[in-house]
Amino acid sequence: MSSPPLKLDTPRLAVLHEAYRDAVRAKRWRSVLIAVCVAVGIAVSAVSAEVDLGKLFTNIDKFSSYIGRLFVLESGQMVWTDPVEWYWGLQRWLSLLGETLLIAYVGTALGAAAGIVLAFLAASNVSPHPVVRAVTRRYLEFCRTFPQLVFALIFVIAFGLGPLPGVLAIAIHTMGALGKLFFEVVENIDMKPVEGVAATGASWPAVVRIGAFPQVLPNFVSYTLLRFEINVREASVMGFVGAGGIGQDLIEAIRKFYYADVSAILVLIIVTVALIDFGTERIRHRLIDAGTSA
Incomplete structure (x- = not known):
């Protein structure tokens, strides 16, 4: 009871x-x-x-009128009434857009590869020495502290105009951002396989490769794909400082008040980024589901 x-x-x-x-x-x-x-x-x-809120509300109509002008051709017609005229530079823009994607791809690949190596040096549970861990973490912090455009501007001064400064800027910032995410993943692994490999007398690289790396690979790939999405957007504006890509024509169209060209380029960028986001999201979800089921 x-x-x-x-x-x-x-x-x-x-x-x-x-x-x-x-x-x-x-x-x-x-x-x-x-x-x-x-x-x-x-x-x-x-x-x-x-x-100044007063200035904001006073000039808000200028913003809306600018957006409206983006969809009007020089003839006064709306852009969708004459797609041929609207996308007169499609061949050049697609070429620059492909360059943008390559900048993001190469920069992400280089940054992720370096971030993987540095992540194992920065992780507290597998790092070979506390000094190495501290120095690596400070280096990763430095790499992700400055915006990518700052790095791109520095590399443009050093190496000249072109896609190389954009690749280097994205690679450095990606290394810093992914390195932090990666070593946090490493610090949460199961240490039993690592300890088992270490007990055999294997070297540190072998311990990491056999005992730790297989556990973190799905998460590493997932984070890298997510970072690639971000870098495609970042690479789209690298041309603002002369670091190659579609941003080069976009900033020129903005400065010269080529309104229809601005909207055409923006639509291309938005569609491309949306497709990449959709594709990488599907891949990341499959990787996460596979890791969970395993």
Whole structure:
């Protein structure tokens, strides 16, 4: 038989109710304090960044009118009424778009390969020495600290205009970003296979290759595909600083007010990125499902 419910006397029940109300009141005050701090932070940031809401609402129509002009040909017709005129430079744009994809692909491949090696040096559970781990982590932090456009601008000055600066910029930033993700994956592996290989007297590279790498390979591929999606978008604007790709013609069209050309190039980029996102997402989901079922 179940025991009867516990009955509390009125004074004790009143004390519990008061304690509950105090806890709820304290939680509400914390929420209010956090909200006030966030509001103050936004206000200070807005003042520091010279955000002018009056100017924003006064000129908002210029933004909408610019978007409208993007879909009007020089003849005054809408762009979809004359696709041949709209995409007059399709052959050149496709060539530059292919260059953009190659920049993203090569940069991602180089960055991922370097990130894999550095990840095992930075992971606390398999790194050969604490000093090596610390130095590698600081190096990865440096690589992902600066935006890719900054690296691209530096390499353009060093190597001149073209796709090479874009490849190097993407590779370095990808190495830093993926290296961090990779070593976090390595730190969560099952150490029993690693310890078993190490017990045979194998060298450190052999221990990593046989005991650790097979466990993390699906996650490494998944993260690399995700990074490739990001790098395709990043490579699309590398031409802004002369690092090759479709961004070269895009920034020129923007500066010269070739509105229809801007919209044509943007549509090509959006469609390409969407297709790549869809394809890599399907592959990543299959890899994750395979890893889960295994």
